[in-house]
Amino acid sequence: MRHPVVIFIILFWALIVLNTQAAFSQENEKTATDTFPKTLTLYQAVMCEDIHTNAPRNQTVVFSVSKEKVVCFTSFDTVPEKTFIYHHWFYRDMPSARIRLLLRPPRWSTYSSIQIRKTDIGPWRVEITDVKGNILGVLRFSITD
Amino acid sequence: MDRLINFLYTLRWQDIVDITLTSYILFRFYVLFRGTNVFRILIGMTILWFFQRIAVFLGLIVTSWVVQGVAAVAALIIIVVFRNEIRSVLQARNLKSILWGFTSKTVIPTIEILVESIFEMALRKTGALLVFPGKEDLEEEIQSGIPWRGTVSKEMVMSIFWPGNPVHDGAAVIGGDQIREVGAILPLSHRDDLPSHYGTRHRAALGLAEITDALVIVVSEERGDVLIAKNSELKEVKQKHRLKQHLQEHMGIATKKQPFMRRETFETAMAAILSIVFITGVWFNFTKGRDTLATLEIPIEYMNRDPGMEILDASVNAVSLDLSGSGALIKSIRSDQVQVELDLSKAVPGNNSFTITRENISLPPGIVLKNVYPTVVNVGLDVTIKKKVPVQIDWVGRLPEHLILVEANIDPEYIEILGGERILSNIVTIYTEKVPLDKLGTEGSITAKLALQPASIKIATGSKDKIAIKYKTEQRSSAIWKDAQEKETTP
Numbered sequence: 001m002r003h004p005v006v007i008f009i010i011l012f013w014a015l016i017v018l019n020t021q022a023a024f025s026q027e028n029e030k031t032a033t034d035t036f037p038k039t040l041t042l043y044q045a046v047m048c049e050d051i052h053t054n055a056p057r058n059q060t061v062v063f064s065v066s067k068e069k070v071v072c073f074t075s076f077d078t079v080p081e082k083t084f085i086y087h088h089w090f091y092r093d094m095p096s097a098r099i100r101l102l103l104r105p106p107r108w109s110t111y112s113s114i115q116i117r118k119t120d121i122g123p124w125r126v127e128i129t130d131v132k133g134n135i136l137g138v139l140r141f142s143i144t145d
Numbered sequence: 146m147d148r149l150i151n152f153l154y155t156l157r158w159q160d161i162v163d164i165t166l167t168s169y170i171l172f173r174f175y176v177l178f179r180g181t182n183v184f185r186i187l188i189g190m191t192i193l194w195f196f197q198r199i200a201v202f203l204g205l206i207v208t209s210w211v212v213q214g215v216a217a218v219a220a221l222i223i224i225v226v227f228r229n230e231i232r233s234v235l236q237a238r239n240l241k242s243i244l245w246g247f248t249s250k251t252v253i254p255t256i257e258i259l260v261e262s263i264f265e266m267a268l269r270k271t272g273a274l275l276v277f278p279g280k281e282d283l284e285e286e287i288q289s290g291i292p293w294r295g296t297v298s299k300e301m302v303m304s305i306f307w308p309g310n311p312v313h314d315g316a317a318v319i320g321g322d323q324i325r326e327v328g329a330i331l332p333l334s335h336r337d338d339l340p341s342h343y344g345t346r347h348r349a350a351l352g353l354a355e356i357t358d359a360l361v362i363v364v365s366e367e368r369g370d371v372l373i374a375k376n377s378e379l380k381e382v383k384q385k386h387r388l389k390q391h392l393q394e395h396m397g398i399a400t401k402k403q404p405f406m407r408r409e410t411f412e413t414a415m416a417a418i419l420s421i422v423f424i425t426g427v428w429f430n431f432t433k434g435r436d437t438l439a440t441l442e443i444p445i446e447y448m449n450r451d452p453g454m455e456i457l458d459a460s461v462n463a464v465s466l467d468l469s470g471s472g473a474l475i476k477s478i479r480s481d482q483v484q485v486e487l488d489l490s491k492a493v494p495g496n497n498s499f500t501i502t503r504e505n506i507s508l509p510p511g512i513v514l515k516n517v518y519p520t521v522v523n524v525g526l527d528v529t530i531k532k533k534v535p536v537q538i539d540w541v542g543r544l545p546e547h548l549i550l551v552e553a554n555i556d557p558e559y560i561e562i563l564g565g566e567r568i569l570s571n572i573v574t575i576y577t578e579k580v581p582l583d584k585l586g587t588e589g590s591i592t593a594k595l596a597l598q599p600a601s602i603k604i605a606t607g608s609k610d611k612i613a614i615k616y617k618t619e620q621r622s623s624a625i626w627k628d629a630q631e632k633e634t635t636p
Contacts, residue, residue: 049549058622060549062540062582093573123539123576142540144582 040085040103040130043077045137047126051111061141065116072126072139074101075109085136087112088127091120116143159510164421164428172420173244176413178280183227190219232282255297255322256392260385262302263364263371272366273306274316274346276329277395279358283318286357290318290326297322306364316349316361332356339379342368350374360395362388430473432511437472440465443483445522449490453529455601456489457565460523464501467516474511482509487522494566497524527565531605535559536612537574538593542582544618550582552617557609560595564602572602577612588617 048056048071049063056073063070072087082104089097089112099112112126120143128137178184193216200209224231259275266273276287291312295301297319305327306313312328319325334351350361354374361374371382373391382388397409444463447456464485468475484507487499499522506514536555544550560575577593585591592611595604604610 052622058549059551061538061553062544062550064543092576123537123574125537125574138535140535140537142538144540145543 038080039078040076040080040083040136041078042074042128042136043107044073044075044109045128045139046073047071047139047141048073054109056111063116063141063143065118065121065143065145068115069113070116070124070141070143071111071113072128073109073111074128074137075107076103077107079103079105079108081105084131085110086129086131088129089114090125090127092122092124096124121145157510160428160432163510164424167428168417168421168424171424172417175416175420179416183223183231186219186223186227190216190223193219256389256396258297258299259302259319259392260389262299263362263388264385265299266303266306266364267369267371270366270369271303271306271308271364272313272346273302273362273364274331274350275302275362276316276318276331276353277360277362277392278318278320279360279395281357281359283353283357283359286332286353287316287318287326287329289315290329291315293317293324293327295324297324331361343379347372347374347379351377351379354378360391430471432471432474436469437475438515439468439475439478441468441478441483443485446484446486447489447524448486449488450492450526451489454492454494454526455529455565457525457527457567457601459525460521461519464522465518466506466514467518468508468512469515470512474509478509478512483507483512487524489524489526492524492526494526494528497526498522499524527567529563530566530569531561531563532569532572533559533561534572534575536595537576538580538612538614539576539578539596540582541579544582544585547621548618549621550585550616551619552615554615556613556615560608560612561605562597562602562608563605568599568602580614585616585618590615 046056046059047061047063049058049060049067049069051057051071051073056071072089074085074087076085082102084100085103087097087099087101088095089099097112097114101110101112102108103110123140123142125141126139127135128139129135174187175184178187193212197209197212197216200212263273263275276283293305301324302317304310305317305324315328316331317324317327318329331349332352333345333348334355336348336351339347339351344365344367346363346365350363350372351374353359354361355377358376363372363374363379364370365372371388372379373382373388375391375395382391442463443466445459445461450456466483466485468478468483485501486505486507487501488505489497501517501520501522503514506517508514535558538553538555540550540553562569562572562575564572576596576598578596580591580593591614593614594611597604
């Protein structure tokens with residue numbers, strides 16, 4: 001009569017220990033998956049005067065109209081899949097331009113630029129959005145004399 | 146006849162009250178000041194005013210100026226010169242007598258007591274001198290009087306002039322039913338045509354009567370005569386009823402049977418009628434003169450606005466009112482007398498249309514509203530809300546070519562603003578006022594005010610109206626700078 005009880009207790013404990021280990025391994029697996037986000041992540045967004053060797057040169061928040069060009073550089077650290085983003089250019093809160101840019105996985109840098117003239121002097125902003133219109137970042141700058 | 150009926154139909158109750166009240170005021174002026182020098186001067190002033198109006202009407206420029214100047218100076222002189230007389234009229238009487246009364250009833254039994262006392266003293270050959278002031282103030286003419294303020298009684302009068310009394314040689318001044326002063330010294334008459342048996346009392350009585358409108362009664366100590374001095378005249382009175390009559394006449398009291406009273410009543414009635422006629426004439430001149438049309442631009446005042454809402458816009462800020470009335474009234478309209486008010490208590494957010502009716506317009510009496518333009522006013526209202534918006538610097542000017550502004554961090558980055566819901570829905574960013582780049586150093590902090598556009602928006606309580614800017618400049622990357630230099634030097 002004693003053997004079946006002992007066997008039952010041993011089996012019971014064995015079952016509990018095995019179950020606990022399984023739970024730990026599932027959790028570890030989940031954490032490992034989370035470290036690789038599947039969402040599009042904006043790594044860097046800057047306004048600059050030019051792009052040199054795939055990097056922004058002369059990052060600034062004020063552009064002289066004499067430079068004739070303004071560049072919005074964006075870099076995405078995680079691009080889960082091939083997608084598009086938009087650079088919305090606003091002059092004094094009025095839409096001025098919308099530029100669609102392609103992103104490829106796993107990382108991608110891209111930029112848009114506009115030609116500037118005397119009539120563009122004033123405060124500007126660029127909104128970076130995904131294809132669904134979610135705002136990923138906002139850059140503010142001014143065009144001056 | 147129809148015209149008269151039409152005219153009576155246009156009369157308002159306010160007009161009747163207006164004429165009645167002003168006529169009564171004028172009539173009371175007559176009652177209070179009649180017989181005084183002030184009254185005579187006032188008549189002179191009125192004549193002067195009429196003369197000036199005639200001069201203006203005839204186009205006599207210099208004459209009208211001179212008369213106007215004389216009238217203005219005369220008005221000032223009257224107040225200064227006759228201040229005592231005016232004061233005695235206004236102060237010596239109680240409010241009731243100023244507004245309504247013609248006589249004081251308490252004086253009638255007093256006169257009888259006085260008459261009895263005077264003839265009693267005459268019988269006993271007790272010398273006495275009693276002064277009854279008229280309308281003029283005697284303050285400057287009578288000296289050394291001892292204030293008495295006792296009610297007139299036969300015993301009192303007799304005791305004052307009892308030879309053993311220290312004040313019996315002076316005069317007693319009697320006003321109403323009161324003995325005001327005793328032992329008063331009166332100015333003496335310098336006339337040399339007086340009978341030789343007249344003593345100092347007689348000269349004193351005449352002296353005061355000559356220069357004032359007071360009535361003075363003398364009881365001769367030697368002969369037991371009773372004499373009255375009034376207006377430079379000294380005459381004996383032998384009967385009590387004659388003395389009573391003189392005193393009543395002097396104090397403005399009389400019975401209906403007496404002829405002078407009938408004359409007085411007639412004069413008063415005439416004054417009352419003339420007052421009404423005169424004021425009615427002036428009223429007609431002011432209100433029913435030639436009709437004049439005038440157009441006034443009056444700003445609209447909005448009343449009872451819900452504090453949670455604000456006025457965004459209105460189709461007009463002012464309305465034109467075509468007004469009609471007599472020239473004098475139209476010319477005298479002040480801007481604060483005409484108001485156009487719109488009640489916003491029932492207004493809702495959005496557009497509201499209001500029709501301007503007579504009830505919305507306040508006009509001074511006698512002015513008639515002919516037309517309003519525009520009759521409809523559209524008012525846009527909005528609910529006031531709070532919104533959090535980012536702040537952006539509005540840079541102007543230019544940095545030196547070799548520098549670029551790499552950082553410009555602002556604090557706070559967001560502010561809360563208050564304004565109409567519709568206005569705030571279009572506001573995404575609040576910009577600073579222009580911030581010049583020219584004065585920036587390599588690194589530092591500056592402050593900038595916020596430029597709130599439109600002006601109706603306000604910064605919410607707790608948010609700052611200035612922002613702090615921390616900036617940093619750096620050398621421009623040489624490749625691009627060189628390119629720029631080359632570009633600038635290229636013809």
